[in-house]
Amino acid sequence: MAQPQSCELTILMPCLNEAETLEVCIRKALGYLERSGVDGEVLIADNGSTDGSQEIARLAGARVVPVAEKGYGSALIGGIAAARGTYVIMGDADDSYDFSSLDPFVAKLREGYQLVMGNRFRGGIAPGAMPPLHKYLGNPVLSGIGARFFKPGVRDFHCGLRGFDRQAILGLGLRTSGMEFASEMVVEACLAKLRIVEVPTTLSKDGRTRPPHLRSWHDGWRHLRFLLVFSPKWLFFYPGAVLFAVGILANLVLLFGPVEIGSVGFDVSTMIYATAAAVVGYQAVLFAILTKVFAEREGFLPAGPRFRAIADRLTLERGLLIGLALFVLGLAVAVTQVLRWGSVDFGGLDARSAVRIAVPAALGLMLGFQTMMSSMFVGILTIPTRARSNPPAPEAVPDDVAELDLPLTPTGTAP
Template structure:
């Protein structure tokens, strides 16, 4: 990694990830240099090259840009390496395809100087030129993914995936960004939001890129990677909300039908519905267990922050309390089953009404399963939270 001796004289690094961008790289570098000179900003242009084979590296060096070679492939990998190598207090990143205007960076610099940690561009407020964004991205991909991001994390921005953004270098490095692909754009916003960084937004424009080849972006593949990342970093939406809905609906339906059949208008609900409802309750309970285990692991490893409410719940839910709750549910299931066996014996183990047998057996089986799962989860959670010391370095002889 090319790590500079950082100088306090460099205020701004304009960072461009690059993979075979010789067609447009020169105009981007000249625009960036023109901005620095025209606005009196002490800065540099840094190109993070991801293995170009069209001479982009030599072109950038001839124009006076600093170039670092990033062997690890991927949009995110190039940007992470560029951020680490940047000399500036602030970094503004943008694609080297001439779709973003590097002469119009003043609003970003102003907001950064005013104390913002992350300044996002908003292409929908600034303007998208005809042909600059495919209709699939403009009317489906970006609005849907940005909407999901706002719903899950509430960062206070409208364009979750704008490639032109500025940030305070040290604040972003402290986030420990890891993703190497296009989902890096989501990771930065999500982790900045979870870390309570100050995020603001400025309008920016998007123009058709100047390349003759197809872009690196793969719509469905990269869209799924963005969505997958958003879900993985929001266990509340991935596990809690659907799990709680399924568990409550399944449990209430099962208990209601255990009393007797229900008729709504011309539609009747009986033991068949009860069986599926109990399965729904078990599925929902499993989702809630996955949330708990995911949260324990993610907070212990530093992937997700721990809220005050979560800390109180984690300290209150001990192994012993989980075992007691699970055992009580398991014994309730056993008791229901035993009562059914006793009733069968009262009729000399003869024939019974099948519907009435199922009406009792289903709640028994459901509580047995949920109780057993809670016992096992409590042990697993205890394993995840066993206090441990970091391994000390092994001494070596000289």
């Protein structure tokens, strides 16, 4: 019997050796479709199962699409590309999510929301369903960082049960192959300003007897790394700005002499460390700018209006002039000190006085040189090139892609 080419909802489950729980998940999902009257399908994105999961899925009434490239993200990217539904609700096939209660997700999708996240902490977590490390540390910390960096308006950043508008998510060009795919989807949706909402959902203890695929520390670090890399402000700019401000302020204060706070004294040795902090902080700020320029050019991080306004003013020529001014100022101080040294026939100088002048001179030289070199690098990154637009139109995904054992690209086309 020929299957319809499109439907309203695809319930998508990534699968890698889920023979123990796959059938019950499929039956719950099919039962929901029948009971609710939603026109839909159940799709299994199989990632190379060797326990017969594929046949179990077909016999239970699901459609199976094989995805050769390994990884949680790869399986979902392939499944989303092959889905026939206008909307997709994805969830793990380990019987921890309740596929029989999807009405809140469908309702929000019909209202026009493009990403509907489940919240396990609002809906309820069954005893033993989430390890304490995940419940009290991993999820709260990572969700808090994600909320701070990207402001998605959701509190359970890593819930695996979520629904979305298929075309909107395909348009994001998601590409991570591992567990961090869950973070990438939310981050990219935030950056693209998709409409995001959260609904309560439950989490039950999974029905498998084998250990889960998730590796707590390894995958937690991958999630955190992804969040940091996609937020140059928090990775580079804010820490760098603090270090730079502290270093410059300390230098200005100590330039006029030692400072004592209680029984603690600060002098030229503190100036040297403060200079190091200022240089490191300034370099981090420059990294933030360079990262943002490169990310905007490559199209995976949009530039906000504030950054765009600043970038339009800080041209290559202005950057070179600012850097040159800092360099010349440092050089002038250094030459002045050499001339003072010559006035005493290059004899001995008071060490503290000499260092108090040499440190800001060296700081000016370093900051000036960094500014000029970074300005040149920005100039290289912004060299006009032939437009990358109007590429050849990608081939449509074959209707029988479920029968092809080919890896899918992030855009959903087979190589």
